[in-house]
Amino acid sequence: MSNVYDNWERLVEAVIRREQIWQMFHDQSPSVSSISSNSSLDFQDLDVPLDFSSAGGSSAYQQLPPPTVENLQKKEKSVEKEVSGLVFIQGFSPVFDLDEILKSTAEFLGRGTFGSAYISSMDNGITVVLKRLNAVNIPEKKFRQHMKVIGNVRHDNVSALRAYYFSKEEKLMVYDHYSNGSVSAMLHGKIEGNRAPLDWETRLRIAVGAARGIAHIHKQSGGKLVHGNIKSSNIFLNSNQYGCLSDHGLASMIPSPVRNAGYHAPEVKNTRNVSQASDVYSFGILLLELLTRKSLLHAIGGNEAVGLVKLVNSVNGKERAANVFDVELLRNRSIEEQMIKTLEIGMSCVANTPRRRPKMAQVVKMMEDIRTMNTRPNLVFIEGVNPDFYLDDMLRASAEVLGRGKFGTSYKATLGNGSTIAVKRLREVIVTSKEFQRQMEVIGRMKHENVSTLTAYHCSRDEKLIVYDYYGTGSASSMLHGKTGENKISLDWKTRLRIAVGAARGIAHIHTQVGQNLVHGNVKTSNIFLTTQGYGCVTDVGLATLMSTTAVLDSRSSGYRAPEVTDTKKLSQASDVYSFGVVLLELLTGKPSIISEDNEKDIHLVWWVASVVREYWTVEVFDIKLLLWDSDMEEAMVTFLQIALNCVKSVPEHRPKMSEVVWMLEDISGTNSEA
Incomplete structure (x- = not known):
């Protein structure tokens, strides 16, 4: 599993004291149980010696030359300053520190465009998502300025940045944890695993919530902020069961290769520059995913796989409902009109030319209009009756x-x-x-x-x-x-x-x-x-x-x-x-x-x-x-x-x-x- 954790040991070495490291690797240590059974820490590549002696015994440096010991001790003091470098965004209480995160039970979530994500369950009962960014060559001042911009984005449909950590070797971001998993897992997870029946109302709430979140992001920084990485694996359900975005604002800080070609607008594939218009395109792909429950690349009749946009365009307009929509949704004929209107919005979002795409504020209005057609469709309650079912x-x-x-x-x-x-x-x-x-x-x-x-x-x-x-x-x-x-x-x-x-x-x-x-x-x-x-x-x-x-x-x-x-x-x-x-x-x-x-x-x-x-x-x-x-x-x-x-x-x-x-x-x- 060491490859899964992507040299996680470097971060651990950089911030945990020698005595704590020693405790992790001794059977009698109380900290052993706090390391996930899925974790594997491989220290063979570390360039800093570790003290595996007892805390009260002789130092691991005793066999080294005095000048070397002095240099290593100076380095340790520097590392201890970095431990205090976990910065909490204004409004969030510092109820844990970096040591507690690193000693927590860890579960690997996955690798994305900008780095790897982990679930961190601490002994105090708090669970967060830790994002470890890919190699980021950016000055500390600029990094902190960008974290402040991201941290200031507060909205029900945007995952809040709680804290961040900066060092020469590591850049970390701490987010809230959403236990339901991502929309991608809900749509495409294994039947026996995450995948579950998703009714139309749930899918509509996902779309409406995500649209509201993106529109809010687009209003920040004088209307210039971009999400840059909209995809179903970056969308979760908030406490009200609406879509909630994560990973916002990193695209403008971390230049990266185009890995999620299925979500990227045509112009991004050529210029590598994301924009609010390219966010709209990515949201359109999300709508097609929700409507079809198909992967970004889908094979038609055993032929070469094609993208969702091409797939939908390849089907005659009159036949789209039968041949494109998820069969699970087609069982409920009363929502067909809503699905068709949602498809029309999705196709307008994925227009080839950026200027032909609607603004996200317009998309929010159109999506909410669809939802108010029948919030839960076509059950009209008599005046004076309080609806407790739909x-x-x-x-x-x-x-x-x-x-x-x-x-x-x-x-x-x-x-x-x-x-x-x-x-x-x-x-x-x-x-x-x-x-x-x-x-x-x-x-x-x-x-x-x-x-x-x-x-x-x-x-x-x-x-x-x-x-x-x-x-x-x-x-x-x-x-x-x-x-x-x-x-x-x-x-x-x-x-x-x-x-x-x-x-x-x-x-x-x-x-x-x-x-x-x-x-x-x-x-x-x-x-x-x-x-x-x-x-x-x-x-x-x-x-x-x-x-x-x-x-x-x-x-x-x-x-x-x-x-x-x-x-x-x-x-x-x-x-x-x-x-x-x-x-x-x-x-x-x-x-x-x-x-x-x-x-x-x-x-x-x-x-x-x-x-x-x-x-x-x-x-x-x-x-x-x-x-x-x-x-x-x-x-x-x-x-x-x-x-x-x-x-x-x-x-x-x-x-x-x-x-x-x-x-x-x-x-x-x-x-x-x-x-």
């Missing part, structure tokens, strides 16, 4: 199908933060996005304890999603008709009456909205849940007006559909009353809206009840469980049946208003409300 959280959530209805499929989604929501994925939505959003706003403003609260919605070309509060008890349908041992529970008369009263109040409230013209359009037991007080609460409000005729006339809900809806294909408040009447019959009989019996034709519940009431005693329609438990409530049940039969009259005008239904049901239950 679309990508929802899409990654553990999901369970609750049911499939005529308007779409409902899911129970358990989010990473532990909360649970109900998500409905709509199908056959025929209205424009603007009309959809307007209807969501209407529904979102509808605040009533017996109407399920709309939390958020998502509207894109391919998907329409709505998010509700989740009711853990399940729907009234599952309670009445679920399989034994699963959702089905025994409902006594009082519980069924509360379900009816609550649902009636909710529907009546809906009918007062939008100038008393709003319709629910999909009243059925699978859309009724229980509040914490045990009353019915309706969901799926107002969706019918968004759907195609096919969805409205779905055969699965024909048992709830009023006769006139089949003929006119139009919903009304009167048809809501009919559907609610079917719900009342379900609660009373315990039977589903369409009764299927072996070898018998399916029959609507309304028809079955009518036939039983005509031919038998009225009580024959009641759920036998109700008669066993609540025989003294038979009179109330008969009244309840009469209300239901009034609701399902074939002529719409003969049906009661929902406000009247509420009053009649509350009269039975002994409750009252403003409805």
Whole structure:
């Protein structure tokens, strides 16, 4: 490993006292454990003798001629002055010294354009990044002036220079350590190592943060400071998970060969002179890396490797999304527009001619505009709701199908933060996005304890999603008709009456909205849940007006559909009353809206009840469980049946208003409300 540490021993020799060196190489030394097992210090090339005797024993110089000993002791005094040469940038406390850094556990990070980098973990718990610069022939005064310029760059998206060290042989820089590793490692690290799934939001934060940092650097020193070495291995994530730049400002101090040709602008390859325009070019390459997750040189069809710019230019504009973007990102169609706009910015940054490239301040504005399009895309929260999750959280959530209805499929989604929501994925939505959003706003403003609260919605070309509060008890349908041992529970008369009263109040409230013209359009037991007080609460409000005729006339809900809806294909408040009447019959009989019996034709519940009431005693329609438990409530049940039969009259005008239904049901239950 000695080659990895690149003659690190020269620095150690220059600043650590002889007794400390001696301790490092003796088994009983407490300092041995502080040297990383990965470290290897090779001292055979040192030109200064080391004392390997005990601290209290005879000097290692005792066998040397006196003049030589005197010269070496003078040199040691000079070295001790250099130990105190670790200079902390103003604002940073000197909580460690160079000795502590050099005795720390060291981990090699890598070699870059300007030198080698190490992670230094000290005994006091502090971890920093130590940058050892390549051979730098620069006067001390000029070096310190340049460190002051770099140290004065303070920004959330620029890695802060904490301290530096200057000697004739060594130039060191001390930075904060970012534990997540570089963006390069995140994008291109091994699958079993650093590489991990990177969602679009994370990549966008990396790009926005890096752009802000570069723009800030470009404003320093009278607008003349240049980063000069922008690449994904020099970008990290700060505490807010935005891109943060390191290695800034060294290019103008250390002339170096063009090693990172993939990042350098064409003019830099020729002139070796970096500029703010060449920084913009390098940032454009970073954007292409984030979008494609491809290396700087990429082989096409087994041919010679080409650069990212040439690769993107080689693909027809209409096919770029499919053939250039990272397939991991393409799984989320809702971010495609953002990716295309980001690609356009990236391509403008890598224009061949410097003057055609935008300024970094302009790039920041464009990147932030993309991010504000949908910070986490296309999940709109209803006014008054505090968002604690986003679309990508929802899409990654553990999901369970609750049911499939005529308007779409409902899911129970358990989010990473532990909360649970109900998500409905709509199908056959025929209205424009603007009309959809307007209807969501209407529904979102509808605040009533017996109407399920709309939390958020998502509207894109391919998907329409709505998010509700989740009711853990399940729907009234599952309670009445679920399989034994699963959702089905025994409902006594009082519980069924509360379900009816609550649902009636909710529907009546809906009918007062939008100038008393709003319709629910999909009243059925699978859309009724229980509040914490045990009353019915309706969901799926107002969706019918968004759907195609096919969805409205779905055969699965024909048992709830009023006769006139089949003929006119139009919903009304009167048809809501009919559907609610079917719900009342379900609660009373315990039977589903369409009764299927072996070898018998399916029959609507309304028809079955009518036939039983005509031919038998009225009580024959009641759920036998109700008669066993609540025989003294038979009179109330008969009244309840009469209300239901009034609701399902074939002529719409003969049906009661929902406000009247509420009053009649509350009269039975002994409750009252403003409805």
